Amino acid sequence: MSESPSQVIHGDCLHTMKVIADSTVDLAYLDPPFFTNKHHSSVSRDRSRKFRFTDLWNGLADYAEFMDVRIRQIHRILKDTGSIFVHCDTNANFLLRAILDDVFGPNQFQSEIIWSYRRWSNSAKGLLPAHQTILFYSKTDRYKFNRVYGAYSETTNIDQILQLRGRDEHGVSTYATDPSGNIIYGGDKKGVPLSDVWEIPFLNPKAKERTGYPTQKPVLLLERIVEICTDAGDLVLDPFCGSGTTLVAAKLLGRSSIGIDISEEAVDLAQRRLAAPIKTESAMLKKGRASYVNADKDALSLLAGLDLLPVQRNAGIDAFLQVKIDGSLVPIRVQRAGETIMEAASKLARAANSKKAAKAVLVRTHKDHTLFSEGMLPRFIELIDSTALHVGKRIAELLAEKVTEKAANTSLQGTLRDKAAQRP
Numbered sequence: 001m002s003e004s005p006s007q008v009i010h011g012d013c014l015h016t017m018k019v020i021a022d023s024t025v026d027l028a029y030l031d032p033p034f035f036t037n038k039h040h041s042s043v044s045r046d047r048s049r050k051f052r053f054t055d056l057w058n059g060l061a062d063y064a065e066f067m068d069v070r071i072r073q074i075h076r077i078l079k080d081t082g083s084i085f086v087h088c089d090t091n092a093n094f095l096l097r098a099i100l101d102d103v104f105g106p107n108q109f110q111s112e113i114i115w116s117y118r119r120w121s122n123s124a125k126g127l128l129p130a131h132q133t134i135l136f137y138s139k140t141d142r143y144k145f146n147r148v149y150g151a152y153s154e155t156t157n158i159d160q161i162l163q164l165r166g167r168d169e170h171g172v173s174t175y176a177t178d179p180s181g182n183i184i185y186g187g188d189k190k191g192v193p194l195s196d197v198w199e200i201p202f203l204n205p206k207a208k209e210r211t212g213y214p215t216q217k218p219v220l221l222l223e224r225i226v227e228i229c230t231d232a233g234d235l236v237l238d239p240f241c242g243s244g245t246t247l248v249a250a251k252l253l254g255r256s257s258i259g260i261d262i263s264e265e266a267v268d269l270a271q272r273r274l275a276a277p278i279k280t281e282s283a284m285l286k287k288g289r290a291s292y293v294n295a296d297k298d299a300l301s302l303l304a305g306l307d308l309l310p311v312q313r314n315a316g317i318d319a320f321l322q323v324k325i326d327g328s329l330v331p332i333r334v335q336r337a338g339e340t341i342m343e344a345a346s347k348l349a350r351a352a353n354s355k356k357a358a359k360a361v362l363v364r365t366h367k368d369h370t371l372f373s374e375g376m377l378p379r380f381i382e383l384i385d386s387t388a389l390h391v392g393k394r395i396a397e398l399l400a401e402k403v404t405e406k407a408a409n410t411s412l413q414g415t416l417r418d419k420a421a422q423r424p
Contacts (some may be wrong), residue, residue, distance in 0.1 A: 004232075004233060004250070004251065004254055004256040004257070005256050005257075006247050006250065006251055006254055006256065006257045006258075006259070006341065007237075007257070007258050007259070008241065008244065008259045008260075008267050008270045008271050009258065009259065009260045009261075009267070010259075010260075010261065010263075010264055010267045011260065011262060012262055013070060013239030013260040013261075013262075014069060014070050014073065014241075014289050014310060016260045017070070017073040017074065017077060017237075017239060017260070018073065020077045020186075020227075020237075020258075021077070022076055022077060023077065023078065023079045023080065024077055024079065024235065025074075025077045025078050025079065025082055025235050025236075025237045025238065025258075025414070026078075026079055026081065026082050026144070026229070026231075026234035026235050026255075027083055027084075027085070027225070027226065027229050027230045027234065027235075027236045027237070027238075028078060028082070028083075028085070028185070028237045028238070028239070029084075029085045029087070029186045029222065029226075029236065029237070029238050029246050030071075030074075030084070030085070030086045030087060030236065030238070030239060030240055031087040031215060031223055031238070031240055031242060031246075032067060032070075032086070032087070032088075032239075032395070033063075033218060033240075034055065034088060034089050034091050034092065035055065035057060035060070035063050035091040035092035035095075035333070036055045036091060037055065037056055037057060038055055039052070039055075039056070040054070040055060040214040040215070041055055042051065042186070043212055049098075049212075049265060049268075049269070050253075051212065051213050051214060051243075051248060051263070051265050051266065051269070052214075052263070052265070060092070060095060063094055063095070064099065065111070067096060067099055068099050068102075068103070070239060071084075071086075071099055071100065071103050072103055073101050074237070074239070075104060075139065077138070077237070077249060077396045078139045079144050080139055080142055081139075081140070081143055081144050082138070082139050082144075082229075083110070083136065083137065083138045083139070083144070083229045084100070084104070084136075084137050084138075084139075085113075085135070085136050085141050085225050085229075085256075086100065086132050086134065086135045086137075087132065087133075087217070088132070088133050088134075088135065089133060090133075092128075093133045093135070093154060096135060097135060100135055100137050101359075102136040102398075103112060103287045104139065107137075108137050108138050108139065108140070108141075109136075109137055109138060110135040110138055110140075110143075110274045111196045112133060112134075112135060112136070112196060113133065113134040113135075113136055113196050113198060114131050114132075114133060114134075114196075114197045114198065115131060115132045115133070115134060115198050115200060116130060116131045116197055116199045117131070117200065117201055117202040118130065118197070118201070118202070119129060119202060120330065127284065134225070139159040142230050143229065144230060144231065144234075145228060145229060146227060146228050146229070146231075147228075148193070148194040148224070148227065148228055149190040149191035149193055149194065149225045150191050150192045150193075150194060151191055152191060152192055153192075161189060162186065162189065163175045163184070163186065164176040164184045164186040165186075176252070176416065194200045194228070198221070198224065200218060200220050200221050201218070201220075202218070203216060203217075203218050203280065204284050207280040208278050208280050208282075209278045209279055209280045209292045210280075211243050211269060211273070213242055213243035213266070213269060214245045215242055215243075216242065216245060217245050218245070218280065219245055219248055219249050219252070219278075219279040219280070220279070220280075220281075221245075222245050222246050222248075222249035222250075223249040223252065223253060223279075225249075226246075226249050226250055226253050226255060227253060230253075230255055232253070232254040233254065233255065233256065233257065234256070235255070235256045235257070235258070236254050236255050236256065236257045236258075237257070237258050237259075237260075238257070238258070238259045238260070239260045240260070240261060241259030241260060241261045241266065241267075241270055242263075242266050242270070243266060243267060243269050243270060243273065244259055244266075244270025244271070244273045244274060246259065247259045247270055247273070247274055247275045248278075248279070249272050251274060251277055252279060253265060254275055274275050288355050292322050295311055296318060296334070296336075298334075298341050299318045299333075299334035299336070300318060300319065302334050302363060302365070302386055302387070303332065303334065303363070305320075306321060306332075307321065307322040307323070308320060308321050308322055308332065313333075314351060315347055315351070315391065316331075316333060316347040316348050316349075316350055316352070317331040317332070317333055317348065317351045317352070317355075318332060319331070319332050319334070320363070325358045325359045326358035326359075326422065327348040327358070328355070328356060328357050328359075329355075329357065330357065330358075330359050330360065330361060331348065331351060331352045331355060331357050331360045331361070332361040332362075333347065333348040333351075333360070333361070333362055333363070334358070334365060334386070335362065335363060335364050335365045335366065335386075336365075336414060337365070337366070337421070339367060340368045340370050340372075341362070341364055341370075341372055341383075342370065342372060344362060344364075344377065345362055345377050345378070345381055345383075348362050348381060349377060349378050349381060350358055352380070352381075357380070358380065359380055359381075359382060360381050360382070360392025361380070361381070361382050361384060362377070362382055362383050362384070363384055363385075363386050364383055364384070364385050364386060364389060365386045365388065365389060366389065367389075393410065
C-alpha cells in the first residue's frame, strides 16, 4: 500500500479551511479549546522544547462565535458521506452540541461518545473527572460507517448467544428448536458491536508516544475514530491538530490528512511525529483489565482482617498496610510455599527500598531448613509468624508438654513401684 500524503499547515484554521474546496473531506476531528479560560503550557519529554497555547474568552458568546464559524466551514468541505467528531468536556459540551445541531441538524446527530479512562486521584471535593465527550455528527444519512466488533464479556453465556432465536405464538422471544427438540444454532457471530463508551487508557508518563504536549490524546483513540468512518485513501482533517495525533493515526491506517494549528511549536512537533510515527500499544485493551489483577489470593487471605491496599504486578509486595511510619506506608509480603525466608526477605527488601519504606513486614509461613537467624534480615524488616505457624508452634509445644508430662508420670510411677517393692 502506497503511503498517503500528510500536510501540516501553520495558521488560523478558519482562513485555511476557506481555501479547501467544497465536499472534499471524508472526516473532520476537532480537539478545540475546551473553554477552560486558562493559559496552557508544558515542556517536551527531553525538556528541550516548550509548548503553550491560550484558552481565554470574553464569555460564552465569544467562544460560541469562534466555534460556530469554523464548524460551518467544516460542514461545507465535508463530503455527503463525511462525518465530524468534536472532542469536548463539561466546560462547553452543551454549547457545542447546540452549535452542531444548528449547523448539521439534530437528525444528523449519531452518538455522544464517552471516552472513559482511569486517572490519578486528587484532593478536590466532588467526583473525580474520568471521562471526556466526543460528539459524532454526519453530514447526511449516507455517511460512511464501518462496524467494529469486540470480544464478549466474561459474564456472557456464549452457548445462548450461539443459539438461534425465534418467537412463539405469543410473540415472546424463545430459543429455536427443531421438531425433535434439538437446539438450532445460528450463523457465525462477530462479537459485540462497538458501543458509545470507549475505555482507552490515558497516556501514562512513560508512554513512548508521549510528547509532553498539554492536550495530547492517545493514537489508539484517534485510530478508532478514523477506522469507523473512513476507508483507506480517504482524507482526514484536524483543524486544531496540536501535537498531530490525528495525523499519525491517519498515516498508520493509510489515510491522507491535513492538520492545521496556530502554534508554530505544535506544527513543528506534528511534522516530527509524522516523520517517525509511534503508537503505544495498550496491554489492558489486548489482555483485558482482569489480566492486571494478579495479586496472590492465598497470600492476601492470610492478611484478611488487616486494613490494607492489595498491590498488583509486584513480586516483592503483596499489599500496603493503611498505616504510616515515618511518613511512609508499610509494605507487607507473605512467604510463599517452597521459598526460603531469605529469598522472601530479599524480594521484599528490593521492592520496599524502591518505595523508600521506613518499615516493612514479612510474614513467615513455614520454617525452612537453611541456616537462618533474625539478625540476618535487613533492620527495617519486621518478621512475624503467620497464624498457622503460631498455631502449629503452639500445638507442637502442647504435644511436647504432653510427652514431658507423660514421661514424668511414667518416671513417678516407676519410683513409687520401687519404693513399694523396698518395703518389708
